[in-house]
Amino acid sequence: MQKTNSGMQKTHLELTQVGISFPTEKGPFVALQNVNLHIKKGEFVSLIGHSGCGKSTVLNIVAGLHQATTGGVILNHKEVTEPGPERAVVFQNHSLLPWLTVYQNVELAVKQQSDGKKTKAEIRDWVEHNLELVHMSHALDKRPNEISGGMKQRVGIARALAMQPEVLLMDEPFGALDALTRAHLQDSLMEIQAQLNTTVMMITHDVDEAVLLSDRIVMMTNGPAATIGEILTVDLPRPRHRLQLADDPSYNHYRHQVLSFLYEKQRKVEDLGSKREKKQQNKTQASA
Numbered sequence: 001m002q003k004t005n006s007g008m009q010k011t012h013l014e015l016t017q018v019g020i021s022f023p024t025e026k027g028p029f030v031a032l033q034n035v036n037l038h039i040k041k042g043e044f045v046s047l048i049g050h051s052g053c054g055k056s057t058v059l060n061i062v063a064g065l066h067q068a069t070t071g072g073v074i075l076n077h078k079e080v081t082e083p084g085p086e087r088a089v090v091f092q093n094h095s096l097l098p099w100l101t102v103y104q105n106v107e108l109a110v111k112q113q114s115d116g117k118k119t120k121a122e123i124r125d126w127v128e129h130n131l132e133l134v135h136m137s138h139a140l141d142k143r144p145n146e147i148s149g150g151m152k153q154r155v156g157i158a159r160a161l162a163m164q165p166e167v168l169l170m171d172e173p174f175g176a177l178d179a180l181t182r183a184h185l186q187d188s189l190m191e192i193q194a195q196l197n198t199t200v201m202m203i204t205h206d207v208d209e210a211v212l213l214s215d216r217i218v219m220m221t222n223g224p225a226a227t228i229g230e231i232l233t234v235d236l237p238r239p240r241h242r243l244q245l246a247d248d249p250s251y252n253h254y255r256h257q258v259l260s261f262l263y264e265k266q267r268k269v270e271d272l273g274s275k276r277e278k279k280q281q282n283k284t285q286a287s288a
């Protein structure tokens with residue numbers, strides 16, 4: 001089914017003048033400043049930007065895990081002050097409970113979310129269905145320390161999807177996965193999101209992933225005091241198919257826009273500078 005704009009007109013999630021300053025030994029560190037973003041119901045928004053610019057911090061503020069120092073976040077006309085079951089988070093580093101099995105980790109989230117409304121059999125079916133989506137049915141009884149990093153990440157994704165949240169917050173969810181599994185999960189995510197009209201905010205470092213999945217790509221400036229540099233609207237029809245898009249000129253145009261933002265407009269000058277310095281040092285040492 002093709003997503004129409006009428007399905008996502010109301011602002012669902014609103015970030016207004018969001019800023020945050022962390023106390024550090026050297027004094028307050030302003031990580032974010034003046035972040036303004038209105039996200040509509042059912043919209044898929046990606047955040048992209050260089051390492052350390054503040055992407056996870058934005059996500060954690062929306063999740064209610066950090067409090068903004070200035071401004072704030074409104075979800076469904078209510079201010080976000082703490083975490084809530086309508087916002088599921090897939091963390092950058094999986095956050096499974098180590099004493100529970102794969103099955104139990106997902107079951108716990110489903111039980112909390114269903115609030116006693118699902119029968120035992122319904123819970124079991126739903127947990128199994130979501131673990132099947134991420135190809136983890138073979139490891140239901142394993143504990144997190146018995147499975148690989150990519151597998152843990154997949155269980156984290158299953159747990160978030162199983163909660164059927166209104167807002168799905170994902171911090172580099174597919175970063176640790178092999179290319180095939182990643183493609184499979186990206187496709188499943190697009191399908192699930194279209195079916196449930198979930199609002200998604202996803203952090204990624206992968207330009208292709210951002211263009212394939214997003215309605216808008218939010219590109220962040222480098223920190224400190226990072227903010228939104230540009231927002232790119234990806235106007236490609238849905239459903240989207242990676243193979244068809246590979247040769248699509250608009251797809252490649254969007255890719256180019258993001259690459260140019262990252263590697264021309266927001267080039268990490270300090271990093272290049274320090275690399276040059278290192279090279280110079282090595283040369284001097286070699287000739288000494």
Ligand SMILES: Nc1ncnc2c1ncn2[C@@H]1O[C@H](COP(=O)(O)OP(=O)(O)OP(=O)(O)O)[C@@H](O)[C@H]1O
Nearest residue numbers: 022024029031050051052053054055056057058223
């Ligand atoms: N609790 C904290 N105390 C002090 N500084 C922090 C804290 N959390 C984050 N920061 C700083 O805020 C900045 C943004 O961090 P953040 O984790 O949001 O970056 P990121 O864009 O997610 O990076 P990456 O792509 O590497 O995950 C960094 O400079 C980081 O060192």
Ligand SMILES: [Mg+2]
Nearest residue numbers: 055056092171
């Ligand atoms: Mg991060």
